Amino acid sequence: MKYYIINAEGREVSFDLSVLPKSNSESFRKVLVSQGQGDEKEYLLKNLAGKIFVSEDQTTWKKLPKTKVAESLVNINDAIKVYRGYKPSGLGQANAGNLVTDMPGKIVKVLTSEGAVVSEGDTLVILEAMKMENEIKSGIDGVVKSVHVEEGQVLESGYLMIEIEE
Amino acid sequence: MKYYIINAEGREVSFDLSVLPKSNSESFRKVLVSQGQGDEKEYLLKNLAGKIFVSEDQTTWKKLPKTKVAESLVNINDAIKVYRGYKPSGLGQANAGNLVTDMPGKIVKVLTSEGAVVSEGDTLVILEAMKMENEIKSGIDGVVKSVHVEEGQVLESGYLMIEIEE
Amino acid sequence: MSKRVLVCNRGEIAIRVAKAVKELGHIPVGFWTDNEPNAPHLEYCDIWVHLPGSDNTSTYLNMDLILSKIDEYKIEAVHPGYGFLSENTVFAKKLEDKGIIFIGPHAEAIEKMGDKAVSKQVAKDAGVPVVPGSVGEVDSIEEAKKIAADIKYPVLLKAVAGGGGKGMRVCNDDKELEKNFEPVRREALSSFGNPGLLVEKFIVNPHHIEVQIIADKKGNVFHCFERECSVQRRHQKIIEEAPSPFIADDEEVRQKICETAVQLAKEVSYDSAGTVEFIMGEDKSFYFLEMNTRIQVEHPITEEITRVDLVANMIKAAFGEPLDIKSQDDVKILGHAIEYRICAEDPVTLLPAPGKVESFDYTFPQGVRFDHCIYPGFEVRPEFDPMIGKLIIVGLSRDVALRKAEVALHNLHLDGIKTNKALHEIITKEENFVAGKYSTHYISEIKPVERVETLKSDEALILKALSMEMNYMRDGNEVLHY
């Protein structure tokens, strides 16, 4: 799972995060984090009583703040955007031409395709979330540059579904 | 959403539960419960500070125990099985011929179809859960009576995927 | 038999009051407003009543609306908490007229003591020393200047109906008095629905010491000793402790100030929980400041050192039931308690900082009580008080309490909003505070927070991501999808 983190000052950290399969004998998860070749680090993560703990040596553990907010983490004086999986263009400021999920959901229908000419207000995607079908409309007139979703796909928040160029 | 509840003594309660769309002005969810024609009742449900409250008159509220266990609810001296959506044959005792999800997941592949002759140990479904692909195998030799899942489908626990007849 | 008791407030105090209502076998009724549909105090209430509107004037300060709800929902008693309508005589009277029990003192006591101008006169008549200043309300800047000239600058300009530091300003000369007069009037009006102002002598390097009173309807008036509330910023208390480290073991002064408070309360046949506030000079001479005719934010530290449940007893008093205390001898001090007000504010600018709590967690040592209204997802709204929690630490001695406080503060984690936690941590280690040597000017004397360590390293960011990843795994393990 590729991660992109952009903080308020626009500084970007990107890394690869892979959760290793859990063997029954282990009560924790092993996670590999790579910020580029050679630079790979293993973390051990454990969920204990609904709280999350991290360790590098399986002995010394510290609790991680359990953030419940999906697409954005806000520190005491530092706002951060986190994207999982697909790296959106426009980074932090997903604009009217970038259709980003603002809640987790499942793609019911994709009503457009790359190259299609769309105008503001056109429904391009139907996203099922909270048991309701939400029509995701284009914010601008333009041409569909790319479609990153397919029907049946389950998405997290902050996931860029469609990019439109004016 | 159809519900089937079978308690330890085998007594079964089944009802239709439909969550009405939430209007922005409301901070709670309206749920209709029907145990058969005429007998319909509206409940109001509210999630407050991660706890769940129920009301019938929007004034008097009481807290519901927040059960985290998906397919089975165990009361202080009463074991209950709950099925959502699809009613499995075999009710409580799903047997080796009934492939029931024991964890939530997403169908990656369906490797069989109705009428197919299968033998014990054949992998019939690949279910992705916990980021791992799980091979769901037949527990008996027999003929596939019905397939209730399709690829890409996201399932809860206790969901009957495939029924096999000996 | 159980009564419907309206908890006419929100936030942590509404939770505290609802707990007491339930403890006494009654039915807590709570309000929710459009700007706070998920008000956490509802969890402790059996009946939820909607107050339409998103600003306090149209909700928690909207007397007529509240009175109509009281009729509609057959409320039998009302606890006002603090702030809002807690010291509003009109409200108390209207309830009295309806035959509804107001959980507070009788209206006349509020009128006399809740009103600073009148209470000062009552104190004078009772022979209780008071700070020189205006006898009644000051209606014009001219009058204010005349009084200031009499009692000499610096003077304190404050709202008649005020309390908790809101609607207060120190003025060192006519110019400052002119500059502040109108703003304070406006603040008084918006915060308390009453623009009346007072002018009084401002005492240098004072201690704010207050005495807790609990009284019933049969003429029993008891004190629960004093609280030291001198750690203030802009006249807003931020740390309180009991007993006072300034009075320390001077039992003579302790007895004198506590008995003075009881005497004053008896003067108005006080019949509920209340607080008599004094200003104490460095020679331990004290002047009556005002009386708060309501439960106070800092009541828990008194509860912790005396074990007297003030809120429960306040309710029992209102219902004409006997108090848990039978005689003054039942009230003893054991241990030392400190309260830290946890406020959503910018640690650098020190201004209120609304926001949404994204993560909330703590691991406290034994001996910590946390009265709060926080949960992950809780929204701190600009319309409401930024004070969202009170961390109360109690130990056998002040040293023990400080030992526990340091660890408790360190292990309180609030993410998503800015808080004054760092300020509390600095104060808890600051030598003068540790020595118990501070006046109300303490905060302006010690170094404020300059910068709070921020989420800088890549590692820190990665760990955040790991935390999220783990969340998905956990929830994914429990959740059913549609």
Next chain:
Amino acid sequence: MSKRVLVCNRGEIAIRVAKAVKELGHIPVGFWTDNEPNAPHLEYCDIWVHLPGSDNTSTYLNMDLILSKIDEYKIEAVHPGYGFLSENTVFAKKLEDKGIIFIGPHAEAIEKMGDKAVSKQVAKDAGVPVVPGSVGEVDSIEEAKKIAADIKYPVLLKAVAGGGGKGMRVCNDDKELEKNFEPVRREALSSFGNPGLLVEKFIVNPHHIEVQIIADKKGNVFHCFERECSVQRRHQKIIEEAPSPFIADDEEVRQKICETAVQLAKEVSYDSAGTVEFIMGEDKSFYFLEMNTRIQVEHPITEEITRVDLVANMIKAAFGEPLDIKSQDDVKILGHAIEYRICAEDPVTLLPAPGKVESFDYTFPQGVRFDHCIYPGFEVRPEFDPMIGKLIIVGLSRDVALRKAEVALHNLHLDGIKTNKALHEIITKEENFVAGKYSTHYISEIKPVERVETLKSDEALILKALSMEMNYMRDGNEVLHY
């Protein structure tokens, strides 16, 4: 400077100890075992050490393995909690030899007092009245019968190394003595790793009253007054209170029993927290029963009425630091505390009932402390003590405490496992308990729980389903899917 302190236990006491270790600025080290990889006490520990194995004999009772881990992880001090190795002289000695601090009394004190046979002799020598019975260990049924014949039936058969009611049985005649001898031996061996047994006179309608001791290495020995532990079932305490409603305001007896305890502790130059247990007849005459040379399950009620942090002071004593208490006068009683042991047991059969906690929630009144190790998903294992939490209620008086207790118990919700909550609720309303009139036979006298209301109505089932539905909605709102 901070030391690595091994919390050599699990469950609620491991959490309590780890809190104290952190409070004092040290580093808590915790164990986890294969049968409890998600041990909740780890949350309070900075260092987690794996003890392979799934039964206590190969883990928490495995001295050699634990000693090797102590070396491997450079542990500097060990707190044993209660049970397991907490009163094992060999363990204490081995630590002493390694130069590792054992947070408990010096080995000789454990040997003398931890061993019931020897302690009885020590008491006799010190002029402390004791219950007639065997002077030393009873190795054979013949010897047991001989002693029984001397002191007359009924007699009590109990484990030398025992405590907390485990390994105890009343025998009314030779036949019962024969029947019980071997089983109790086995229980003693499996529970405490020591098969030694004692035989003593069984006193009718007794009160179990114990005195809390806290002492340092400089010869200071203080008492923190008494606890009434007469609400027992099968010699297992289930409700304790402090002070004793039986001693009540008989200060003479209170002083006498407390001073006797101090005298005995001084006899063995006791230097830690410990408890001297007495059996008190209805004429308030008392006999020394045994001394527990460890922290006890019920220590919180003493902490709540005296504000003395027993666990923290126990650690300070072991480190040779001064106690929070400077003189006996620093220890005073304020208020009344009651502890309810929340156990995973069948409310009807009263047998331990392991299981998985599926939902856990509470809304307590002010004045409640809950020491527990419960979380949704927590598994109560048959290998471990079914006691999973201690609900501690404190109020200004016993009446106030009972008022709060009733509401607290009612609002404690544990689903998925069977608990003794219903039993506690019945007792809290039972007239003799309310009146404070009960002996150790109380439980066998009152009506036990016959049936606990079960999830019957369709509506109840439907509400469960609604709760689930709502969970999915909520989590669906937060969770990201893969």
